[in-house]
Amino acid sequence: MSAYRAILAKDLRVELRTLQSVPAMALFALTTFVLFRFGLDRESLSGSLAAGVILATVLFAAILAINRLFVAERDEGGFDAIRLAPVDPASLFAAKATALVVYLAALELLALPAFAFLFLDQWGGLPGVAGVLLLADLGLAATGVLVSAIGTNSRARDLLVPLLLLPLIVPVMIAAAGAAAPMLAAGGPSYDDVGRWLAILALYDLVFAAIGYAVYDFLLED
Amino acid sequence: MTEGVLVQTRAGARSPAVDAAVRLRALRRTYGDLVALDDVSLDLAAGETLALLGPNGAGKTTLVRILATLLRPTAGEVSVLGCELPRQAWKVRGRLGLLGHEPLLYRDLTIAENLRFQAALHGLGDAEARIAELLGQVRLERRADELVRNLSAGMAQRAAVCRAVLHRPPLLLLDEPRSHLDPEAARLVEPLIGPCGGSTRVLVSHDVEASLAESDRALVLGARGEPRYQGPSTGVSPGDARAAYSGQP
Numbered sequence: 001m002s003a004y005r006a007i008l009a010k011d012l013r014v015e016l017r018t019l020q021s022v023p024a025m026a027l028f029a030l031t032t033f034v035l036f037r038f039g040l041d042r043e044s045l046s047g048s049l050a051a052g053v054i055l056a057t058v059l060f061a062a063i064l065a066i067n068r069l070f071v072a073e074r075d076e077g078g079f080d081a082i083r084l085a086p087v088d089p090a091s092l093f094a095a096k097a098t099a100l101v102v103y104l105a106a107l108e109l110l111a112l113p114a115f116a117f118l119f120l121d122q123w124g125g126l127p128g129v130a131g132v133l134l135l136a137d138l139g140l141a142a143t144g145v146l147v148s149a150i151g152t153n154s155r156a157r158d159l160l161v162p163l164l165l166l167p168l169i170v171p172v173m174i175a176a177a178g179a180a181a182p183m184l185a186a187g188g189p190s191y192d193d194v195g196r197w198l199a200i201l202a203l204y205d206l207v208f209a210a211i212g213y214a215v216y217d218f219l220l221e222d
Numbered sequence: 223m224t225e226g227v228l229v230q231t232r233a234g235a236r237s238p239a240v241d242a243a244v245r246l247r248a249l250r251r252t253y254g255d256l257v258a259l260d261d262v263s264l265d266l267a268a269g270e271t272l273a274l275l276g277p278n279g280a281g282k283t284t285l286v287r288i289l290a291t292l293l294r295p296t297a298g299e300v301s302v303l304g305c306e307l308p309r310q311a312w313k314v315r316g317r318l319g320l321l322g323h324e325p326l327l328y329r330d331l332t333i334a335e336n337l338r339f340q341a342a343l344h345g346l347g348d349a350e351a352r353i354a355e356l357l358g359q360v361r362l363e364r365r366a367d368e369l370v371r372n373l374s375a376g377m378a379q380r381a382a383v384c385r386a387v388l389h390r391p392p393l394l395l396l397d398e399p400r401s402h403l404d405p406e407a408a409r410l411v412e413p414l415i416g417p418c419g420g421s422t423r424v425l426v427s428h429d430v431e432a433s434l435a436e437s438d439r440a441l442v443l444g445a446r447g448e449p450r451y452q453g454p455s456t457g458v459s460p461g462d463a464r465a466a467y468s469g470q471p
Contacts, residue, residue, distance in 0.1 A: 006342035014330045077326035080292055081385070085343035086316030 003087040007095035012102065014072065021068050022106045025061040029111040032057045033118050045119040051129075051180035054115050055173055058108065058133060059140065059166075065103045066144040067161050069096055070152040083220060093145055093216040097209070100141040101134075108133050125189030129180050135201045136176040142208035143168050149219045175200040242301065243268040243393055243422040244289060249298035251284050251447070258284040259447040262298070266439060268392070271423040273433035273455055276443035276467045282426045283322070284447070286395045289424060290320045303393055316344055319391035321399045321415065325382035329371035333362060333381045336370060337388060344389040356384040360410050375402040383411045387419075394419070397426040430460040442466045 015021055036053050037043075045053060073079045082092055112130060116123050147164045151157035179197035182190040244266040251259040258281040266272045274282050287293040289302055291311040300307040305314040320326070327336045334353060341349035357363040360380040370378055379402040386394065399415050400408045413419065417436045427433045434440060434455045442451040442463050450466035451458050458466070 002342050002345060006339055010328065010331065010335075010339050013335070014328065018330050072328055072330070076328050077322075077324040078328060080290075080320070080322075080324075081326040081340065082343060083292060084290060084315055084318055084320055085340070086312070086345070087343050 003082075003085070003091040004095045004098075007082070007092055008098050011095065011099040015099070015103070021065040022103050025064050025103065025107045026110045028064060029057050029061045029107060030114055032060065033111075033115055037118055042119075044121045046121070046184055046186035048177060048181040050119060050184040051177045053119065054112070054129065054133075055136065055176050055180065057115075058104065058111065058136070059169060059173065061107055061111070062100075062104055062140050062144060063162050063165065065100060066148045066165065067151075067158060069100060069145065069148040074152050079220065089217040089220050090213050092220070093149075093212045096145045096148075097138075097141040097212070100144055101137050104137040104140065105134065108137075120184070121186070122188060125180075125183035125185070128183040128189060128191070128194075132176050132179045132183070132198070132201070135179075135198060135205065136172050138205040139172045139201060139208055140169060142205060142212050143172075146208070146212050146215070146219070149216065171204050172201065175204065242266065243270070243303055244272070244424065245299070245301040247299040249285075249288070249300060250296050251281065251288060251293065252296045257446055259288075259295075259443075260449075262441070262443070262447070262449050264439075264441055264452060266422060266424070268422050269420065270438040271417055271425055271436060273437035273440040274424055274426045274443070275430055275433060275440060275463050276450075277445055280443040280445055280467060281447035282443060283397055285443075286320070286322065286397050286424060286426060289393075290318055290395050291315055292320075316389065317391055317393060319386040319389070319394045319421070320397075321382055321386040321394070322397040323401070325370070325378045325385070327370045327378065327381055327385060330369060332367045332369055333357070333373070333384075334366040336381065337384055340385050340388050346389055352388060353384070356388065356414070359414060360384060360407075376404060376407050379403055380407055380411060383414055387414045387421075392421055394421045394423045396423060398428070399425070400427070400429075430463050434458070434460055434463065 108130065112126060116126055144165060147161055147168065150164065151160040154160050175197045179194050179201065182192060182194060242265045244264060246262050246264040249259055249262040262285065274285060276282050284293060288295055288300060291307055291314060294308045302314050303317055307314070331339065337353045338349060341353065346352060354363065357366050360383060362377065362380055365373065365377060370381065373381065394415060396415055403411065425433055425437060437455040439453065440451060440455040440458055440463065441449060442458065444450045444467055451463065
């Protein structure tokens, strides 16, 4: 547990000091919203279209952070330093996934109001959408850390991460969009059938967290 | 391969077979078709120092990384501090100190933050006192709150020495440990990584004379990772060691 806390605290401290991930993600998200606004030529969005815009934006912004997740470990020998310590590799997996969830939550704290301001006529469904995004973040983080670890020693990692991540994350997109769409309905938020989609999201989160826990040790070996 | 006789150590008579800190048998490591280490066997007793010599590309760093549990051998047996690698790597991690080509320090953390991070990974109880003691020894106490990215190479290497010995490891793996250090800095780190520190040491250096002078045993590797000499360091002269790894008779 102390290794988990140490790695997480280290990552958050470095991010606060360097601001390498979250500001880039936020800027990317805002730019994407502006592009959607002009590309779709719509002043307001609702339902599945609104859910698709916010979720796709968060997913693509997440790739920026996922690509950078192990940069310090790779370039500054952090992998070796951690592997030389009596640390369960699952601690590294859990700490990195938690850090990614924190980055995504920080992104959404900025992006969700901007999205609402640019696209929504009424904001009643936003708390529910925030909950859906948080659940999606868990799956995105578990999958993202795995993919980032796979890609980290590859010279083509910038290509590899999205190529591996995007197909894996399709179930998250479907379930999260299914849950968020009625919350963003034109006539006001509805919560019919949301439970089923949230259950699918939670199941995905659990499955990928378990896979990460099980295989992370092997990913870190030479 | 030349096999030396066993062995009169600096600490007194010792038999590597009794309490071998490092034991290699027919170790081989390849990268695809490239053979990095070929049929390397060795016994190193606890408290001894091994001088690991050879030309560039001879597999010295590969051997150090195998001993550090960071690389798996392709074939052969490796035992470190009584643990068979790679099967029992988890048991030996935390008892090794590695000082290699890279300082293994995060550039956007300060020296003290890096050492606290390492202390947490190793579960050190007396972290702050130990960090203060080490930084004092290498005269970095006033730089403790400076980011590693702002340090000179020599200062970063001094900080890396602190990192490597922070958890008092019984086995030190030292790959060019004095690189970037001026004579004064080298003198400062000597009590921590030198022969008087009490740890078993594997020492990689291109300074053949100095390596042999401060070691009990020597392993000289040829250009293809094949052992050319293995035995007491007194059994090989610097000239012979250079001749052995350059392939001369």
